Amino acid sequence: MxxxxxxxxxxxxxxxxxxxxxxxxxxxxxxxxxxxxxxxxxxxxxxxxxxxxxxxxxxxxxxxxxxxxxxxxxxxxxxxxxxxxxxxxxxxxxxxxxxxxxxxxxxxxxxxxxxxxxxxxxxxxxxxxxxxxxxxxxxxxxxxxxxxxxxxxxxxxxxxxxxxxxxxxxxxxxxxxxxxxxxxxxxxxxxxxxxxxxxxxxxxxxSPMAEVPVAPPASGRRPLRFGFIGALTPNKGVEWLIEQFQARGDDASLLIAGRGDSTYVNQLKSLADPQRVHFVGYRKAAEFFGEIDVAVVPSLSPESFGLVALEACAHHLPVIASRMGGLTEIVLDEINGLLCSPERSDSLGDAIERLVREPALRQRLAARAREVVAPMLxxxxxxxxxxxxxxxxxxxxxxxxxxxxxxxxx
Known part of the structure; x- marks a missing residue:
């Protein structure tokens, strides 16, 4: 043709x-x-x-x-x-x-x-x-x-x-x-x-994501690392993530990768505790996913698909995602991740806290992450x-x- x-x-x-x-x-x-x-x-x-x-x-x-x-x-x-x-x-x-x-x-x-x-x-x-x-x-x-x-x-x-x-x-x-x-x-x-x-x-x-080995559990190596990667724009829910993480993510760190309007990015940084929340700038997804234990996709508006969530699952990462749009076709609640709702602000914090406090749950979700999305890849x-x-x-x-x-x- x-x-x-x-x-x-x-x-x-x-x-x-x-x-x-x-x-x-x-x-x-x-x-x-x-x-x-x-x-x-x-x-x-x-x-x-x-x-x-x-x-x-x-x-x-x-x-x-x-x-x-x-x-x-x-x-x-x-x-x-x-x-x-x-x-x-x-x-x-x-x-x-x-x-x-x-x-x-x-x-x-x-x-x-x-x-x-x-x-x-x-x-x-x-x-x-x-x-x-x-x-x-x-x-x-x-x-x-x-x-x-x-x-x-x-x-x-x-x-x-x-x-x-x-x-x-x-x-x-x-x-x-x-x-x-x-x-x-x-x-x-x-x-x-x-x-x-x-x-x-x-x-x-x-998404041509090559098979990667399952990372060993974070426990005993270092504090748990949550990560966000994507455009730093208001609809991506980064403010919500920072607020909920700092309220509930004890003994963990949050890495934020991506770029956005400098005024808005500075606003985000002003909300963050630099000891626990780290802005790492533009990063390649494959490299970034190798540095975190849990991916978070806290979108405030429906994602048409949710490529970041798909790629995170391909890297054997459990994903916390908004119960909106195409994300629910990638992240299945309690199977390869946890779903939260912007209408219930604390639901994101609850999910963060569960994965901090329950390593067995985190490992179970990670074990199914790539398997669930394999046909899509x-x-x-x-x-x-x-x-x-x-x-x-x-x-x-x-x-x-x-x-x-x-x-x-x-």
């Missing part, structure tokens, strides 16, 4: 788990003999062509008020105007239309649409091409991609988000197939009225499932439109 993968960013620019999964998908499909190209946005005008790890990459200059991934801070009115243009960006639609004419793919797979907007769907539809949409976040219901405001998860769509997403649900009904990276992620959009006419699928992100499994979806989408589209599908693509 000739496959075009569309996303906001592509390696080496990594915004989160979506870019990690996208790179695995692009390189994996190419390794299986498919003609794969990636189209993403970039800060420079025009269309830049390059090859990254053998994959052809096109970087289209973003036609909006500013490039949102630089270090510059933008005011609320400017951000609102940016999102207003991103509701339906006709300029980016014309860029995509020209690329489709040049590349002539058999199928287009859309990932994150920020920067492209849903105008991408119309460009693909006008080209007569089958389209698969993969859902990594809440962009289609919230311009920021995460329904989180004033320290809380947004149970209902706010007025500004509803206005900026007024026609998105109806537009989504013409998508051929939609894939959620978790059952939660798919259902969140279906329940909101999206993708009424689409074939629906769930494909868990693969396989990148080959993920590629098999996506290949099947792409072939089925091509075949279905061909039958519906009475067109012949080349045998080579099936």
């Amino acid at each position: 000739r496959v075009l993968l569309l996303n906001t960013l592509y390696a080496p620019h990594i915004g989160g788990g979506a870019e990690v999964m996208l790179q695995l998908m692009a390189e994996g499909l190419r390794g299986r003999g498919h003609d794969v190209q990636v189209l993403c946005t970039g800060p420079d005008a025009g269309l830049q062509r390059e090859t990254f790890n053998g994959v052809a990459v096109l970087r289209a200059g973003l036609r909006n008020l500013y490039w949102p991934f630089d270090e510059k801070r933008h005011g609320p009115l400017q951000r609102l105007a940016w999102h207003g243009l991103d509701r339906y960006n006709r300029s980016m639609r014309s860029v995509l239309a020209k690329v489709l004419e040049e590349v002539e793919p058999d199928v287009v797979v859309c990932h994150n649409l920020s920067g492209w907007s849903i105008s991408a769907w119309d460009a693909i539809r006008d080209a007569g091409l089958p389209l698969v949409q993969i859902l990594h976040d809440q962009y289609l219901t919230c311009p920021r991609g995460v329904r989180f405001h004033k320290g809380r998860h947004c149970e209902q769509q706010c007025a500004s988000c509803a206005l900026l997403r007024r026609s998105h649900a109806s537009a989504s009904s013409e998508i051929d197939a939609v894939v959620g990276v978790s059952r939660y992620q798919l259902n969140a959009l279906l329940d909101a009225g999206y993708f009424a006419g689409s074939q629906t699928h769930v494909v868990y992100n693969g 396989s990148v080959e499994r993920m590629l098999d499932e996506y290949e099947a979806i792409l072939r089925h989408t091509l075949l279905t589209r061909g039958v519906q439109h009475g067109t012949a599908i080349p045998v080579s693509t099936l």
